[in-house]
Amino acid sequence: MVGTSGVDFVVASDTDSVYLCLDKVVEKIYGNKQVSDAKITETLQKLCTDKIEPFIDTKYQELAERVNAYAQKMRMKRESICSKGIWTAKKRYMLNVMMGEDGVLLKEPELKIMGIETARSSTPQIVRKALKTAISLIMNKGEDAVQEFVETFRGQFDTAPVDEIAFPRSVTGMEKYASKTDVYKKSTPIAVKGSLLYNHFLRKNGLEKKYRPIGEAEKIKFVYLKEPNPLSHVSGKEQVISFGSQIPKELHLDKYVNRDLQFEKSFEDPLKTILNVLQWSIRKTASLEDFFV
Numbered sequence: 001m002v003g004t005s006g007v008d009f010v011v012a013s014d015t016d017s018v019y020l021c022l023d024k025v026v027e028k029i030y031g032n033k034q035v036s037d038a039k040i041t042e043t044l045q046k047l048c049t050d051k052i053e054p055f056i057d058t059k060y061q062e063l064a065e066r067v068n069a070y071a072q073k074m075r076m077k078r079e080s081i082c083s084k085g086i087w088t089a090k091k092r093y094m095l096n097v098m099m100g101e102d103g104v105l106l107k108e109p110e111l112k113i114m115g116i117e118t119a120r121s122s123t124p125q126i127v128r129k130a131l132k133t134a135i136s137l138i139m140n141k142g143e144d145a146v147q148e149f150v151e152t153f154r155g156q157f158d159t160a161p162v163d164e165i166a167f168p169r170s171v172t173g174m175e176k177y178a179s180k181t182d183v184y185k186k187s188t189p190i191a192v193k194g195s196l197l198y199n200h201f202l203r204k205n206g207l208e209k210k211y212r213p214i215g216e217a218e219k220i221k222f223v224y225l226k227e228p229n230p231l232s233h234v235s236g237k238e239q240v241i242s243f244g245s246q247i248p249k250e251l252h253l254d255k256y257v258n259r260d261l262q263f264e265k266s267f268e269d270p271l272k273t274i275l276n277v278l279q280w281s282i283r284k285t286a287s288l289e290d291f292f293v
Helices: 023-030 037-066 125-140 143-159 190-204 259-278 288-292
Strands: 010-014 017-020 081-089 092-099 105-114 167-170 219-224 240-243
Touching (some): 037 092, 037 105, 081 105, 105 125, 125 143, 125 259, 190 240
C-alpha cells in the first residue's frame, strides 16, 4: 500500500500487543502538506478500521484453518493512536495519545507512561511529579524547555524538606543483617543498613522513648549522607540513614544530607535514560560559539 521495501513498521511488541509506526503512511497520503495531528489521527483511525483490522482478521482465519481450529477465536483491535512515542527499553515507554479505544479524538494529547519512575512507589512523590512534567515537555516542547525545567526543579529540590526528597521503601531483613559488633553485616541492603543505623543511634543517644525504633516490614524513608558525618565513626564510612517520619534533630544530620546524590539518583538518572534515546543533554553545554554571542 505504501510502496516501501525493507521497512520495519513494528516499533515494539509485547505478549498480545504490537506498536506500529505509520509515518510512511502519513507521508504517502499527505506528502509535504502541513496537516494537523487531529486530521492525521482521523485518517489513521479510518485506515485501521478499513484496512489493518480486516487484514489481521483474514490472517487469523488462515491460521485457524492451518491448525484445524474448531473456530477462529483470535481478535485484535486498535487500542490507541498517538502523535509521538519514545521507548527506552521493553515495557518502558511514553506515548502522546490522540485517540483511545473509544474512538474519541482528544483536544489535547494525553500522556501515557509505562515502566518509568513516575509511577514507582520507590520514587519520592516530588520527583514523580517532576519527572511527569519533564516527560510532558519532552513530548510537546523541546530540549531547551526540558533543560530550563531541570534547572528550576533543582532549586525546588534543594529547598524541599528532607522527608520529601527521601526514598520510600519497605524494610525487611532487620534481624538477618544485624550485627552485634558492627551494627550491620556486609552486603546489607541500603534501606536496611540505614534502619539498623537509625536504631543503633536511638539507643546510643537514649532517644528510644522519644522516637520509635524501626521494626521489621515497616514503611521507611532513607537519604544519602555526605562524608564525613556524625555516623562515620561506626565503620568509618556511613552514607545513609533511614527514618520513619523524620530524622531526629538530636542526630544533627540535616546539614549532612547529600542532596546532590539524592537528585542524581532519583531524578537525573531516570531522566537521562529518556534523553539519551533522543541524544539530548540534561543541561545546556557551553560551546566556543557562546563566547561570541
